[in-house]
Amino acid sequence: xxxxxxxxxxxxxxxxxxxxxxxxxxxxxxxxxxxxxxxxxxxxxxxxxxxxxxxxxxxxxxxxxxxxxxxxxxxxxxxxxxxxxxxxxxxxxxxxxxxxxxxxxxxxxxxx
Amino acid sequence: xxxxxxxxxxxxxxxxxxxxxxxxxxxxxxxxxxxxxxxxxxxxxxxxxxxxxxxxxxxxxxxxxxxxxxxxxxxxxxxxxxxxxxxxxxxxxxxxxxxxxxxxxxxxxxxxxxxxxxxxxxxxxxxxxxxxxxxxxxxxxxxxxxxxxxxxxxxxxxxxxxxxxxxxxxxxxxxxxxxxxxxxxxxxxxxxxxxxxxxxxxxxxxxxxxxxxxxxxxxxxxxxxxxxxxxxxxxxxxxxxxxxxxxxxxxxxxxxxxxxxxxxxxxxxxxxxxxxxxxxxxxxxxxxxxxxxxxxxxxxxxxxxxxxxxxxxxxxxxxxxxxxxxxxxxxxxxxxxxxxxxxxxxxxxxxxxxxxxxxxxxxxxxxxxxxxxxxxxxxxxxxxxxxxxxxxxxxxxxxxxxxxxxxxxxxxxxxxxxxxxxxxxxxxxxxxxxxxxxxxxxxxxxxxxxxxxxxxxxxxxxxxxxxxxxxxxxxxxxxxxxxxxxxxxxxxxxxxxxxxxxxxxxxxxxxxxxxxxxxxxxxxxxxxxxxxxxxxxxxxxxxxxxxxxxxxxxxxxxxxxxxxxxxxxxx
Numbered sequence: 001x002x003x004x005x006x007x008x009x010x011x012x013x014x015x016x017x018x019x020x021x022x023x024x025x026x027x028x029x030x031x032x033x034x035x036x037x038x039x040x041x042x043x044x045x046x047x048x049x050x051x052x053x054x055x056x057x058x059x060x061x062x063x064x065x066x067x068x069x070x071x072x073x074x075x076x077x078x079x080x081x082x083x084x085x086x087x088x089x090x091x092x093x094x095x096x097x098x099x100x101x102x103x104x105x106x107x108x109x110x111x112x
Numbered sequence: 113x114x115x116x117x118x119x120x121x122x123x124x125x126x127x128x129x130x131x132x133x134x135x136x137x138x139x140x141x142x143x144x145x146x147x148x149x150x151x152x153x154x155x156x157x158x159x160x161x162x163x164x165x166x167x168x169x170x171x172x173x174x175x176x177x178x179x180x181x182x183x184x185x186x187x188x189x190x191x192x193x194x195x196x197x198x199x200x201x202x203x204x205x206x207x208x209x210x211x212x213x214x215x216x217x218x219x220x221x222x223x224x225x226x227x228x229x230x231x232x233x234x235x236x237x238x239x240x241x242x243x244x245x246x247x248x249x250x251x252x253x254x255x256x257x258x259x260x261x262x263x264x265x266x267x268x269x270x271x272x273x274x275x276x277x278x279x280x281x282x283x284x285x286x287x288x289x290x291x292x293x294x295x296x297x298x299x300x301x302x303x304x305x306x307x308x309x310x311x312x313x314x315x316x317x318x319x320x321x322x323x324x325x326x327x328x329x330x331x332x333x334x335x336x337x338x339x340x341x342x343x344x345x346x347x348x349x350x351x352x353x354x355x356x357x358x359x360x361x362x363x364x365x366x367x368x369x370x371x372x373x374x375x376x377x378x379x380x381x382x383x384x385x386x387x388x389x390x391x392x393x394x395x396x397x398x399x400x401x402x403x404x405x406x407x408x409x410x411x412x413x414x415x416x417x418x419x420x421x422x423x424x425x426x427x428x429x430x431x432x433x434x435x436x437x438x439x440x441x442x443x444x445x446x447x448x449x450x451x452x453x454x455x456x457x458x459x460x461x462x463x464x465x466x467x468x469x470x471x472x473x474x475x476x477x478x479x480x481x482x483x484x485x486x487x488x489x490x491x492x493x494x495x496x497x498x499x500x501x502x503x504x505x506x507x508x509x510x511x512x513x514x515x516x517x518x519x520x521x522x523x524x525x526x527x528x529x530x531x532x533x534x535x536x537x538x539x540x541x542x543x544x545x546x547x548x549x550x551x552x553x554x555x556x557x558x559x560x561x562x563x564x565x566x567x568x569x570x571x572x573x574x575x576x577x578x579x580x581x582x583x584x585x586x587x588x589x590x591x592x593x594x595x596x597x598x599x600x601x602x603x604x605x606x607x608x609x610x611x612x613x614x615x616x617x618x619x620x621x622x623x624x625x626x627x628x629x630x631x632x633x634x635x636x637x638x639x640x641x642x643x644x645x646x647x648x649x650x651x652x653x654x655x656x657x658x659x660x661x662x663x664x665x666x667x668x669x670x671x672x673x674x675x676x677x678x679x680x681x682x683x
Contacts, residue, residue, distance in 0.1 A: 044441075044505075045441075045504050045505070045507070046441035046442075046443050046444075046507065046509075047441070047507065047509060047510060047549055047550075047553065047562070048439065048549065048550040048553055048554075049438075049439040049440055049441040049442075049553065050441065051440065051441035051443065
């Protein structure tokens with residue numbers, strides 16, 4: 001089993017969600033995060049004092065998939081979330097030890 | 113001796129009285145000349161002289177002694193009189209005239225009271241969300257606390273001697289003869305009459321001493337109107353420092369401030385509006401009409417701004433505001449509140465300024481309204497252009513500060529300038545406030561809402577602008593000053609500024625501006641230092657970092673943004 005974490009630009013969420021849904025991948029957790037990589041923020045002046053907006057809002061998507069689907073999903077996300085401009089984000093793929101469905105108590109790949 | 117408000121209403125009523133009585137207009141309270149034999153006997157409310165001195169008709173708690181409003185006087189047979197005497201006409205006319213003035217002043221006062229909501233929104237919006245409950249609560253609680261102090265002692269020391277001693281008979285004020293009971297105080301230069309007896313008047317009025325707790329001695333319908341109207345003005349002053357000292361002012365210390373604020377406000381108000389020594393500058397020193405401040409750029413706004421300055425210095429800047437001496441941005445948490453609040457204030461100002469005629473019958477109110485409107489329009493434009501000229505974006509908080517600065521600045525001159533003058537005063541105010549905000553920020557004085565710049569600096573500008581732009585077409589006899597040279601040159605001696613031929617008014621306005629700045633700052637500085645010994649003025653560092661809502665108020669402005677765990681086991 002693999003976990004996919006993708007940090008994407010917020011307005012790309014719908015596109016990514018639909019791309020995954022078309023391939024039958026449903027179920028994800030989405031959180032509002034902020035961060036920056038090489039895309040820096042910008043400076044503003046509030047009543048004469050400068051402040052820097054350096055953390056930019058992003059969306060983090062977390063998906064749990066079996067090994068076969070993971071690679072396909074990562075590729076789909078990369079295509080859907082891409083704008084070609086700096087700040088598009090990153091995708092992290094990591095192995096998962098176990099998954100448990102809280103309602104039924106199922107474990108492993110059945111619980112995905 | 114005549115004073116500002118008295119003269120206004122007096123002029124209005126006098127015109128009609130003169131018409132009826134056949135005596136041409138007088139402007140100052142001289143001895144009443146014997147009426148020509150053909151003139152009818154005037155009712156007592158014209159002369160304010162009670163027929164039986166042992167049973168004075170004033171203070172009048174019901175208005176029964178100022179004409180009538182229903183059935184013809186003394187006619188028990190119903191509405192339709194069998195004959196109509198001239199006195200019946202007087203009765204109704206006088207009563208209606210005073211009634212219009214009452215309604216006008218009271219309703220304008222209601223608008224000013226509503227400005228409290230405007231201040232609350234502006235200040236809370238400009239502060240951070242973690243302090244929302246505390247900031248808005250300060251702007252809320254200042255109203256009852258200030259009102260209490262004003263009732264107990266403030267009104268008495270401010271207006272207890274409105275007429276500067278017992279007065280000669282005459283029609284005194286737009287609010288009726290009853291206000292003449294405000295005739296007791298103290299000052300320097302006690303006046304004496306020809307026989308050497310003290311008259312009760314003072315050449316340099318300093319303080320009023322009548323009307324504590326609005327007691328029986330001032331139990332008059334007109335006095336009540338004056339009390340209410342002056343109270344809501346004081347509230348405006350009282351709420352200004354809460355902005356300059358926001359986000360770190362300990363609640364208990366704020367509360368005792370709320371009870372104290374009537375002291376500096378009413379003392380200075382006495383000097384300018386209550387017949388005191390600044391108003392008497394014209395009579396004593398030949399400087400224009402004495403200090404002229406129509407609705408209070410100095411009395412209300414500059415006083416509030418300089419008290420705020422003293423407070424901001426004593427309390428110190430917010431944690432994190434200055435890093436290596438450089439001011440850091442602490443953005444407003446809700447600019448929508450700020451703009452909504454600014455509109456509420458602008459609306460309330462349409463009560464603040466024209467209401468200060470204390471007379472709906474004074475038709476100058478339309479000029480006051482238009483002048484107020486124009487200044488409120490050109491000021492934000494001036495602010496926006498100034499920001500643009502400095503290469504900065506049109507920060508809405510600055511645009512709002514701009515409009516308020518324009519309103520503050522026009523408050524003193526609003527009745528005395530023409531529309532062009534008002535527009536210029538407003539435009540300059542918008543430019544001034546931007547530079548002032550940057551100035552105070554850069555010298556280490558942390559003012560979260562710009563109160564010192566909006567009210568202090570532009571309050572001074574408003575006071576000074578009277579001495580420059582007043583046209584002379586209004587205000588004849590203001591503060592009892594009628595100069596023959598002026599009457600000869602211009603036909604009447606109205607309030608006149610430098611550009612229209614009276615430099616002495618500007619000199620007096622500069623004196624007035626200096627007094628409010630120095631007196632306001634010093635007395636407030638002393639108070640805040642003293643109050644800090646009674647109960648600490650500033651909250652602890654931990655409280656300030658967490659936000660004052662929980663620790664000081666026990667309630668959060670935005671509970672959803674705080675992790676609050678409800679202990680269900682304890683329920």
